[in-house]
Amino acid sequence: MVAKISVGKSLYGALAYNGEKINEAKGRLLTTNRIYNDGTGTVDIRKAMEGFLACMPEHTRVEKPVLHISLNPHPDDVLTDTELQDIAREYLEKLGYGNQPYLVVKHEDIDRHHLHIVTINVDEKGRRLNQDFLFRRSDRIRRELEQKYGLHPAERKNQRIENPLRKVDASAGDVKRQIGNTVKALNGQYRFQTMGEYRALLSLYNMTVEEARGNVRGREYHGLVYSVTDDAGNKTGNPFKSSLFGKSAGYEAVQKKFARSKQEIKDRKLADMTKRAVLSVLEGTYDKEKFVSRLREKGIDTVLRYTEEGRIYGATFIDHRTGCVLNGSRMGKELSANALQEHFTLPYAGQPPIPLSVPVETGEDMRRQTASDHEDTVGGVGLLTPEGPAVDAEEEAFIRAMQRKKKKKRRKGLGM
Structure with missing residues (x-):
């Protein structure tokens, strides 16, 4: 079982997220404590809000009073609703x-x-409940419950690497359901800041997405259309409007996801771990296939895009350890498409690599990042209010790499 804890500000956001699942017949209220429950399996958000607010003062100094926790049993664990209630x-x-x-x-x-x-971490006097070692305690409790109920053990830090989602397979039938389930899972597990990064992530699962604009009866609309692709990236079959998969897969939701992801990656410095890993592999080889293969062994997939002449014009890295999708140029000029093209072009290919003083990630880096991922994950539930939409610079990566002046101090040993 995997336990995830999100700490946020918006009580309504957490309730509305779960309420939407229930309204779409994709969720059911199992139990409550000190919150109104009419026994129908539905949530009255207004009464639920009143119940929570009655248990906490109007003003509290606790900046993030809302806890949104998910408990995820292994797919092979078949549990009754009563058992799930008891576990919760x-x-x-x-x-x-x-x-x-x-x-x-x-x-x-x-x-x-x-x-x-959904619960709160403040008492009736507005004081914060003890959160010391909250995530460490959660991990210990998870293991105890696994043993008590005979559940399959699951370590969160390896979940994305060891249990990846399957590619959409048109021959398996029910393509609409496959796309819907995969899109929702990816939006919940990964962070991406642009449409280009989103497409790169979808491409791993034989899908792509396009923006659709138009005008109906004098009103402009802006939507998304999802398509299945083959392993070469060519579209197959009929496209599907995002409305078929609910609001979470639509244009507005994805734009909000961009903004949330940008804020999380910036605040938690999530790109640093990926950059260290990519640079450490890059310095060890001029062979492009080995570069991609070695990164995959570390839990990072690489999506390269080529011009008709075979030149790299785009590079995106999907780090399954941190759940981040990052355009190469976003992490620095040395990982831009132009820099990678030069690195993997003759006469360098086949020659011994030039030693570089690249900081190599250590076990301590991994442990620290895993702890950070446990302790401040907000996922895609809309608990926090992010800043505005991110700028999609992917398509101009090559031009920008040639024109942009270096404004930051060059890192020692890399010649930057």
């Missing part, structure tokens, strides 16, 4: 939130049914 209650009691107001919603939008819990 025991988890919260052991965590120190058993007497807090909370609601537990079972999500059924993907084959792997899982739980979402």
Whole structure:
């Protein structure tokens, strides 16, 4: 079982996210504590808000009073609703939130049914509950519950690498359902800041997306259309409008996802770990195939785009360890498409690599990043208000790499 904890500001955002799942018949309210529950499996958001607010003062100094927790049993663990309720209650009691107001919603939008819990981390006097070693305690409780209920153990830090989503397979049938499940899972697990990065992520699963603009009865519309592709990236079959998969797959939701991702990557410096890994592999080879293969072994997929002449004009790295999709030029000029093209072009190819003083990630780096990923993940539930949309610079990466002046101090040893 995997436990994820998100800390946020917006109580309404957390409730609305779960309410939307219920309204779409993709979720069901299992149980509550100190929150109105009419027993129908639905959530009255207004009454739920009143219940939570009645248990906390109007003004509190706690900046992020909302906890949004997801408990994800292994797909092979078949559990009844009663068992899921018991697991949720025991988890919260052991965590120190058993007497807090909370609601537990079972999500059924993907084959792997899982739980979402909404609660608050302040008491009636507005004081923050003990959050010392919260995520470490959560991990210990998770292991205890796995043993008690005979659940499959699952380590979150390896989940994306060891259990990747499957590619969409048109021959397997029910393509619409495959696309919908995959798109929703990717939007929840990964961070991407531009449409180009989003397409790169989708390409790993034999999909692509295009923007659709038009005018109907004098009103402009802006939407997305998803298509299945073969392994070469060529479209196959009929396209699907995003409206078929719910609002979370639509244009506005994806634009908001760009902004949230930009803020998270910036605040938590998530690109640093990926950059260290890519540079450490790049310095060791001029062979492009080895470069891609060695990065994949580290849990990073590489998507390269070529001109008709075979020149690299785009490079995107999908880091499954941190859940970040990053255009190469976003991490620095040395990883831009132009720089990579030069690196992998003769006469360098086949020659011993030139030694560079590139900081190589250590085990401590991995542990620190994993801890950070545990302790401040906000995912795609819209708990926080991000800044404006990110700028899509991918298509101009080559031009920018040639024209942009270096404004930051060059890193010692890299000649930057």
